[in-house]
Amino acid sequence: MSKKHLVFVVNPKSGVERQKVVEHAIEQYLDKEQFSYEIQHTQYAKHGTELAREAAKAGAYGVVAVGGDGSANDIAAGLLGTDTVLAIFPKGSGNGMARTMEIPLKDREAIETINRNKVVKMDVGFVNGQMFISNAGVGFDALIAKKFAKSARRGLMVYSWLVTKYLWLYNEWDWRIIVDGKEIKTRAFLINIANGRQFGYNFQIAPDADWQDGLLDVIVIKKFPKILGSSLVIRAMNGTLTKSPFVEHYRGKEITIVHPDLKLMQTDGDAHPCTNRLEFKIQAAAQKVIVP
Ligand SMILES: Nc1ncnc2c1ncn2[C@@H]1O[C@H](COP(=O)(O)OP(=O)(O)OP(=O)(O)O)[C@@H](O)[C@H]1O
Numbered sequence: 331m332s333k334k335h336l337v338f339v340v341n342p343k344s345g346v347e348r349q350k351v352v353e354h355a356i357e358q359y360l361d362k363e364q365f366s367y368e369i370q371h372t373q374y375a376k377h378g379t380e381l382a383r384e385a386a387k388a389g390a391y392g393v394v395a396v397g398g399d400g401s402a403n404d405i406a407a408g409l410l411g412t413d414t415v416l417a418i419f420p421k422g423s424g425n426g427m428a429r430t431m432e433i434p435l436k437d438r439e440a441i442e443t444i445n446r447n448k449v450v451k452m453d454v455g456f457v458n459g460q461m462f463i464s465n466a467g468v469g470f471d472a473l474i475a476k477k478f479a480k481s482a483r484r485g486l487m488v489y490s491w492l493v494t495k496y497l498w499l500y501n502e503w504d505w506r507i508i509v510d511g512k513e514i515k516t517r518a519f520l521i522n523i524a525n526g527r528q529f530g531y532n533f534q535i536a537p538d539a540d541w542q543d544g545l546l547d548v549i550v551i552k553k554f555p556k557i558l559g560s561s562l563v564i565r566a567m568n569g570t571l572t573k574s575p576f577v578e579h580y581r582g583k584e585i586t587i588v589h590p591d592l593k594l595m596q597t598d599g600d601a602h603p604c605t606n607r608l609e610f611k612i613q614a615a616a617q618k619v620i621v622p
Pocket residue numbers: 341342343344345372373374375376377378396397398399400401402404421422423424425426484530598599600
């Protein structure tokens with residue numbers, strides 16, 4: 331029987347680990363009876379999309395995103411519409427989607443998950459035509475994603491420091507949100523549209539989101555007294571954020587977010603410019619993925 335070919339696409343900029351460790355883990359734990367493999371490295375942001383597209387075109391069985399949510403997004407964007415399977419070797423900082431899917435963070439178990447090769451289909455989200463696998467957002471989370479991208483260092487400490495610093499400076503906006511035709515007007519700290527459950531580090535922004543239900547979860551954190559910021563963080567960490575009186579939760583297939591001054595958003599943790607009207611959609615069961 332011919333072996334299934336896997337292309338590992340390593341993002342050398344994600345996470346904090348040395349690349350040799352990552353390559354050694356692949357070599358040591360991958361089932362070479364079942365899989366042939368090669369390791370490629372991205373050279374610039376979004377390069378993973380091109381590499382994944384080429385791998386699918388060349389007939390690869392699977393492409394493994396070696397990195398965090400941003401890397402998994404890049405790979406999935408290249409695979410969408412093909413039969414090639416996505417896998418994630420969680421090597422990012424927060425690893426939000428890997429944690430949502432309960433993909434082990436330890437090297438050996440992560441590679442053994444790939445070896446077991448259990449394939450299911452996942453939903454993917456789109457905002458103004460741009461894909462996201464975990465979540466997309468406007469407001470405070472987009473601001474932090476932008477500041478995090480500018481930071482030379484990665485990891486939870488940098489993230490926490492940025493949140494603490496900008497929390498007190500942040501001014502909430504009055505937003506218009508439309509969920510499957512129903513209009514909501516709200517003054518919000520952030521609005522997150524989620525397919526997966528968390529930003530990473532176990533910070534569960536959408537604890538009830540299901541990446542296989544064909545729906546997007548809309549999490550609105552309303553204006554709250556800043557002194558209560560840490561209680562919202564505790565709720566996010568223990569999976570009870572939507573029970574807070576400052577949080578509204580909706581679910582739908584088509585969501586629109588509008589603000590006349592909107593210019594910045596984040597998709598899967600990457601900040602980028604946007605128009606002042608965002609149209610979100612979900613494509614159910616769009617991508618094959620390896621899960622535990
Ligand atoms: N060679 C590269 N140089 C610069 N940027 C890259 C390169 N390869 C990938 N990227 C970009 O790096 C960004 C961040 O990657 P990723 O999300 O995997 O890591 P992370 O931010 O450390 O992890 P997490 O999202 O789990 O917190 C992605 O948007 C990706 O496009």
